[in-house]
Amino acid sequence: MSPPDAPAIETDGLTKRYGETTAVAGLTVTVDRGTIYGFLGPNGAGKTTTMRMLTTLTKPTSGTARVAGQPITDRESVTPHIGYLPEEPPIYDELTGREQLEYAAGLRDLPEAESTERIESLLERFDLRADADRRIEGYSKGMRQKVGVIQAVLHEPDVAFLDEPTSGLDPRAARTMRNTIADLADQEMTIFLSTHILPVVDELADEIGVLHDGKLVAQGEPETLKSRAETGESRSLEDAFLEVTQKHGGDAGQSAEPPAE
Numbered sequence: 001m002s003p004p005d006a007p008a009i010e011t012d013g014l015t016k017r018y019g020e021t022t023a024v025a026g027l028t029v030t031v032d033r034g035t036i037y038g039f040l041g042p043n044g045a046g047k048t049t050t051m052r053m054l055t056t057l058t059k060p061t062s063g064t065a066r067v068a069g070q071p072i073t074d075r076e077s078v079t080p081h082i083g084y085l086p087e088e089p090p091i092y093d094e095l096t097g098r099e100q101l102e103y104a105a106g107l108r109d110l111p112e113a114e115s116t117e118r119i120e121s122l123l124e125r126f127d128l129r130a131d132a133d134r135r136i137e138g139y140s141k142g143m144r145q146k147v148g149v150i151q152a153v154l155h156e157p158d159v160a161f162l163d164e165p166t167s168g169l170d171p172r173a174a175r176t177m178r179n180t181i182a183d184l185a186d187q188e189m190t191i192f193l194s195t196h197i198l199p200v201v202d203e204l205a206d207e208i209g210v211l212h213d214g215k216l217v218a219q220g221e222p223e224t225l226k227s228r229a230e231t232g233e234s235r236s237l238e239d240a241f242l243e244v245t246q247k248h249g250g251d252a253g254q255s256a257e258p259p260a261e
Protein backbone atom coordinates (compact mmCIF):
# COMPACT_ATOMS: atom_id res chain seq x y z
CA MET A 1 0.00 0.00 0.00
CA SER A 2 1.09 3.56 -0.59
CA PRO A 3 1.11 5.98 2.37
CA PRO A 4 -2.46 7.34 2.60
CA ASP A 5 -1.56 11.02 2.71
CA ALA A 6 1.22 11.08 0.15
CA PRO A 7 0.56 13.06 -3.03
CA ALA A 8 0.25 10.90 -6.14
CA ILE A 9 3.37 12.43 -7.65
CA GLU A 10 5.99 14.62 -6.04
CA THR A 11 9.16 15.67 -7.83
CA ASP A 12 11.98 17.86 -6.60
CA GLY A 13 14.57 19.21 -9.00
CA LEU A 14 14.12 16.27 -11.34
CA THR A 15 16.73 16.52 -14.08
CA LYS A 16 17.79 14.35 -16.99
CA ARG A 17 20.74 15.07 -19.26
CA TYR A 18 21.73 13.20 -22.36
CA GLY A 19 25.29 14.35 -23.04
CA GLU A 20 25.02 18.04 -23.93
CA THR A 21 21.21 17.97 -24.04
CA THR A 22 19.24 18.74 -20.90
CA ALA A 23 15.93 16.99 -21.58
CA VAL A 24 14.39 17.84 -18.19
CA ALA A 25 15.78 20.67 -16.08
CA GLY A 26 14.98 20.80 -12.37
CA LEU A 27 11.31 19.85 -12.52
CA THR A 28 9.46 20.37 -9.24
CA VAL A 29 5.77 19.45 -9.26
CA THR A 30 3.16 17.96 -6.97
CA VAL A 31 0.12 16.14 -8.28
CA ASP A 32 -2.71 15.43 -5.86
CA ARG A 33 -4.38 12.05 -5.69
CA GLY A 34 -7.42 11.42 -7.82
CA THR A 35 -6.72 14.39 -10.08
CA ILE A 36 -6.05 14.64 -13.79
CA TYR A 37 -2.81 16.46 -14.51
CA GLY A 38 -2.49 17.70 -18.08
CA PHE A 39 1.16 17.72 -19.06
CA LEU A 40 1.73 19.95 -22.07
CA GLY A 41 4.72 21.11 -24.02
CA PRO A 42 6.02 21.52 -27.57
CA ASN A 43 7.82 18.67 -29.32
CA GLY A 44 11.06 17.89 -27.55
CA ALA A 45 10.05 19.72 -24.34
CA GLY A 46 10.87 16.70 -22.19
CA LYS A 47 7.44 15.18 -21.52
CA THR A 48 8.30 11.61 -22.50
CA THR A 49 11.59 11.79 -20.63
CA THR A 50 9.71 12.94 -17.51
CA MET A 51 7.23 10.10 -17.82
CA ARG A 52 10.04 7.59 -18.35
CA MET A 53 11.71 8.77 -15.15
CA LEU A 54 8.46 8.67 -13.16
CA THR A 55 7.73 5.15 -14.40
CA THR A 56 11.29 4.06 -13.48
CA LEU A 57 12.30 3.32 -17.08
CA THR A 58 15.04 5.98 -17.07
CA LYS A 59 17.14 7.13 -14.14
CA PRO A 60 17.29 10.86 -13.39
CA THR A 61 20.70 12.56 -13.61
CA SER A 62 19.78 14.44 -10.43
CA GLY A 63 16.78 15.34 -8.31
CA THR A 64 14.23 13.08 -6.66
CA ALA A 65 10.64 11.96 -7.15
CA ARG A 66 8.04 9.87 -5.43
CA VAL A 67 5.10 8.22 -7.14
CA ALA A 68 2.29 6.93 -4.91
CA GLY A 69 4.60 7.67 -2.01
CA GLN A 70 7.38 5.43 -3.32
CA PRO A 71 10.80 6.72 -4.41
CA ILE A 72 11.36 6.22 -8.13
CA THR A 73 14.77 4.76 -7.36
CA ASP A 74 12.92 1.74 -5.91
CA ARG A 75 11.49 0.19 -9.05
CA GLU A 76 9.89 -2.79 -7.30
CA SER A 77 7.83 -0.64 -4.96
CA VAL A 78 6.74 1.84 -7.63
CA THR A 79 5.70 -0.62 -10.35
CA PRO A 80 2.63 -2.16 -8.65
CA HIS A 81 1.14 1.32 -8.20
CA ILE A 82 1.46 2.55 -11.77
CA GLY A 83 0.25 1.94 -15.29
CA TYR A 84 1.90 3.42 -18.38
CA LEU A 85 0.71 3.94 -21.91
CA PRO A 86 3.80 4.99 -23.87
CA GLU A 87 3.65 6.41 -27.39
CA GLU A 88 4.04 2.91 -28.82
CA PRO A 89 2.00 0.51 -26.66
CA PRO A 90 4.01 -2.60 -25.74
CA ILE A 91 1.88 -5.32 -27.32
CA TYR A 92 2.62 -8.58 -29.11
CA ASP A 93 1.38 -8.83 -32.68
CA GLU A 94 1.11 -12.60 -32.49
CA LEU A 95 -1.36 -12.56 -29.59
CA THR A 96 -5.06 -11.86 -29.85
CA GLY A 97 -6.35 -8.75 -28.08
CA ARG A 98 -7.83 -10.85 -25.30
CA GLU A 99 -4.63 -12.91 -24.89
CA GLN A 100 -2.56 -9.73 -24.68
CA LEU A 101 -4.79 -8.40 -21.90
CA GLU A 102 -4.76 -11.73 -20.06
CA TYR A 103 -0.97 -11.69 -20.33
CA ALA A 104 -0.84 -8.14 -18.93
CA ALA A 105 -3.16 -9.16 -16.07
CA GLY A 106 -0.89 -12.15 -15.36
CA LEU A 107 2.17 -9.90 -15.12
CA ARG A 108 0.29 -7.89 -12.50
CA ASP A 109 -0.77 -11.02 -10.57
CA LEU A 110 -4.44 -10.13 -10.89
CA PRO A 111 -6.73 -12.92 -9.67
CA GLU A 112 -8.27 -14.62 -12.71
CA ALA A 113 -11.92 -13.97 -11.89
CA GLU A 114 -11.28 -10.29 -11.33
CA SER A 115 -9.15 -9.89 -14.43
CA THR A 116 -11.65 -11.71 -16.66
CA GLU A 117 -14.43 -9.43 -15.48
CA ARG A 118 -12.39 -6.27 -15.98
CA ILE A 119 -11.07 -7.36 -19.36
CA GLU A 120 -14.56 -8.14 -20.63
CA SER A 121 -16.00 -4.89 -19.36
CA LEU A 122 -13.19 -2.77 -20.85
CA LEU A 123 -13.36 -4.65 -24.19
CA GLU A 124 -17.06 -3.93 -24.25
CA ARG A 125 -16.59 -0.31 -23.31
CA PHE A 126 -14.05 0.23 -26.11
CA ASP A 127 -16.12 -1.69 -28.64
CA LEU A 128 -13.40 -4.30 -29.08
CA ARG A 129 -15.28 -7.45 -28.11
CA ALA A 130 -16.00 -8.58 -31.65
CA ASP A 131 -12.27 -8.38 -32.49
CA ALA A 132 -10.90 -9.65 -29.18
CA ASP A 133 -10.07 -13.10 -30.58
CA ARG A 134 -8.28 -11.82 -33.67
CA ARG A 135 -4.51 -11.47 -33.69
CA ILE A 136 -3.23 -7.97 -32.96
CA GLU A 137 -1.15 -7.98 -36.17
CA GLY A 138 -4.44 -7.39 -38.03
CA TYR A 139 -5.53 -4.50 -35.78
CA SER A 140 -5.74 -0.88 -36.87
CA LYS A 141 -3.71 1.81 -35.06
CA GLY A 142 -6.75 2.84 -33.04
CA MET A 143 -7.51 -0.75 -32.00
CA ARG A 144 -3.91 -1.19 -30.85
CA GLN A 145 -4.18 2.05 -28.91
CA LYS A 146 -7.30 0.80 -27.17
CA VAL A 147 -5.51 -2.41 -26.12
CA GLY A 148 -2.59 -0.30 -24.89
CA VAL A 149 -4.82 1.87 -22.73
CA ILE A 150 -6.80 -1.05 -21.34
CA GLN A 151 -3.63 -2.82 -20.26
CA ALA A 152 -2.33 0.36 -18.63
CA VAL A 153 -5.36 0.63 -16.31
CA LEU A 154 -6.47 -2.99 -16.01
CA HIS A 155 -4.90 -3.47 -12.57
CA GLU A 156 -6.47 -0.23 -11.29
CA PRO A 157 -3.15 1.47 -10.54
CA ASP A 158 -2.98 4.46 -8.20
CA VAL A 159 -1.37 6.50 -10.96
CA ALA A 160 -1.75 6.06 -14.73
CA PHE A 161 0.68 7.79 -17.10
CA LEU A 162 -0.99 8.22 -20.47
CA ASP A 163 0.98 9.53 -23.43
CA GLU A 164 -1.38 10.68 -26.21
CA PRO A 165 -4.19 8.28 -25.23
CA THR A 166 -6.53 9.53 -27.97
CA SER A 167 -3.92 9.09 -30.71
CA GLY A 168 -5.34 7.23 -33.70
CA LEU A 169 -8.85 7.07 -32.28
CA ASP A 170 -11.95 7.97 -34.27
CA PRO A 171 -14.26 10.59 -32.68
CA ARG A 172 -16.48 8.02 -30.98
CA ALA A 173 -13.54 6.09 -29.55
CA ALA A 174 -11.84 9.35 -28.51
CA ARG A 175 -14.96 10.28 -26.58
CA THR A 176 -15.04 6.85 -24.92
CA MET A 177 -11.42 7.42 -23.96
CA ARG A 178 -12.15 10.82 -22.44
CA ASN A 179 -15.13 9.46 -20.52
CA THR A 180 -13.07 6.52 -19.30
CA ILE A 181 -10.30 8.82 -18.08
CA ALA A 182 -12.86 10.97 -16.22
CA ASP A 183 -14.44 7.85 -14.66
CA LEU A 184 -11.07 6.51 -13.54
CA ALA A 185 -10.26 9.83 -11.87
CA ASP A 186 -13.68 9.71 -10.15
CA GLN A 187 -12.61 6.36 -8.74
CA GLU A 188 -9.54 8.05 -7.22
CA MET A 189 -7.05 7.05 -9.89
CA THR A 190 -4.57 9.83 -10.64
CA ILE A 191 -4.06 10.45 -14.34
CA PHE A 192 -0.89 12.04 -15.67
CA LEU A 193 -1.98 12.94 -19.16
CA SER A 194 0.34 14.09 -21.91
CA THR A 195 -1.21 15.18 -25.18
CA HIS A 196 -0.97 17.81 -27.89
CA ILE A 197 -4.74 17.84 -28.24
CA LEU A 198 -5.50 20.87 -26.12
CA PRO A 199 -9.31 20.55 -26.01
CA VAL A 200 -8.85 17.13 -24.34
CA VAL A 201 -6.76 18.71 -21.61
CA ASP A 202 -9.10 21.68 -21.35
CA GLU A 203 -12.05 19.34 -20.83
CA LEU A 204 -10.42 16.89 -18.44
CA ALA A 205 -7.54 18.37 -16.50
CA ASP A 206 -7.84 19.64 -12.94
CA GLU A 207 -4.37 21.10 -13.20
CA ILE A 208 -2.08 21.78 -16.14
CA GLY A 209 1.69 22.00 -16.31
CA VAL A 210 3.42 23.40 -19.39
CA LEU A 211 6.95 22.21 -20.04
CA HIS A 212 9.30 24.05 -22.38
CA ASP A 213 12.94 23.16 -22.93
CA GLY A 214 12.74 20.85 -19.94
CA LYS A 215 11.44 23.55 -17.60
CA LEU A 216 7.99 24.09 -16.17
CA VAL A 217 6.98 27.48 -17.60
CA ALA A 218 3.35 27.59 -16.44
CA GLN A 219 1.19 25.70 -14.01
CA GLY A 220 -2.32 26.01 -12.69
CA GLU A 221 -5.97 25.17 -13.17
CA PRO A 222 -7.16 25.47 -16.78
CA GLU A 223 -9.26 28.54 -15.98
CA THR A 224 -6.32 30.26 -14.31
CA LEU A 225 -4.02 29.57 -17.25
CA LYS A 226 -6.64 30.85 -19.65
CA SER A 227 -7.22 34.09 -17.80
CA ARG A 228 -4.92 36.95 -18.77
CA ALA A 229 -3.00 38.23 -15.77
CA GLU A 230 -3.29 41.87 -16.85
CA THR A 231 -6.97 42.12 -17.76
CA GLY A 232 -8.55 39.00 -16.28
CA GLU A 233 -10.10 38.40 -19.71
CA SER A 234 -10.30 34.78 -20.89
CA ARG A 235 -8.43 33.30 -23.84
CA SER A 236 -8.31 29.82 -25.33
CA LEU A 237 -5.98 27.22 -23.90
CA GLU A 238 -4.23 27.18 -27.27
CA ASP A 239 -3.54 30.92 -27.03
CA ALA A 240 -2.30 30.48 -23.47
CA PHE A 241 -0.07 27.58 -24.55
CA LEU A 242 1.38 29.53 -27.47
CA GLU A 243 2.02 32.54 -25.31
CA VAL A 244 3.80 30.79 -22.46
CA THR A 245 5.92 28.68 -24.79
CA GLN A 246 6.72 31.67 -27.05
CA LYS A 247 7.69 33.87 -24.14
CA HIS A 248 10.27 31.33 -23.15
CA GLY A 249 11.84 31.25 -26.61
CA GLY A 250 11.58 28.70 -29.39
CA ASP A 251 9.17 28.20 -32.21
CA ALA A 252 6.27 26.86 -30.21
CA GLY A 253 3.71 27.76 -32.87
CA GLN A 254 4.88 24.94 -35.11
CA SER A 255 4.38 22.28 -32.52
CA ALA A 256 1.02 23.31 -31.15
CA GLU A 257 -0.99 22.23 -34.18
CA PRO A 258 -3.40 19.66 -32.80
CA PRO A 259 -2.93 16.40 -34.71
CA ALA A 260 -6.09 14.76 -36.07
CA GLU A 261 -7.64 12.45 -33.49
Ligand SMILES: Nc1ncnc2c1ncn2[C@@H]1O[C@H](COP(=O)(O)OP(=O)(O)OP(=O)(O)O)[C@@H](O)[C@H]1O
Nearest residue numbers: 018021022023041042043044045046047048049050
Ligand atom coordinates in the same frame (compact mmCIF):
# COMPACT_ATOMS: atom_id res chain seq x y z
N1 LIG B 1 17.58 8.60 -25.39
C1 LIG B 1 17.89 9.86 -25.69
N2 LIG B 1 19.13 10.21 -26.07
C2 LIG B 1 19.45 11.49 -26.38
N3 LIG B 1 18.57 12.52 -26.32
C3 LIG B 1 17.32 12.24 -25.96
C4 LIG B 1 16.89 10.91 -25.65
N4 LIG B 1 15.57 10.94 -25.31
C5 LIG B 1 15.18 12.23 -25.45
N5 LIG B 1 16.23 13.00 -25.83
C6 LIG B 1 16.19 14.46 -26.06
O1 LIG B 1 15.58 15.06 -24.93
C7 LIG B 1 14.72 16.12 -25.31
C8 LIG B 1 13.32 15.85 -24.79
O2 LIG B 1 12.73 14.74 -25.50
P1 LIG B 1 11.33 14.10 -25.12
O3 LIG B 1 11.12 12.92 -25.99
O4 LIG B 1 11.26 13.90 -23.66
O5 LIG B 1 10.32 15.28 -25.54
P2 LIG B 1 8.72 15.28 -25.66
O6 LIG B 1 8.27 16.49 -24.92
O7 LIG B 1 8.18 13.97 -25.23
O8 LIG B 1 8.49 15.49 -27.22
P3 LIG B 1 7.27 15.03 -28.21
O9 LIG B 1 6.12 15.94 -27.91
O10 LIG B 1 7.86 15.32 -29.56
O11 LIG B 1 7.00 13.59 -27.96
C9 LIG B 1 14.81 16.22 -26.83
O12 LIG B 1 15.79 17.19 -27.14
C10 LIG B 1 15.30 14.84 -27.24
O13 LIG B 1 16.06 14.91 -28.42
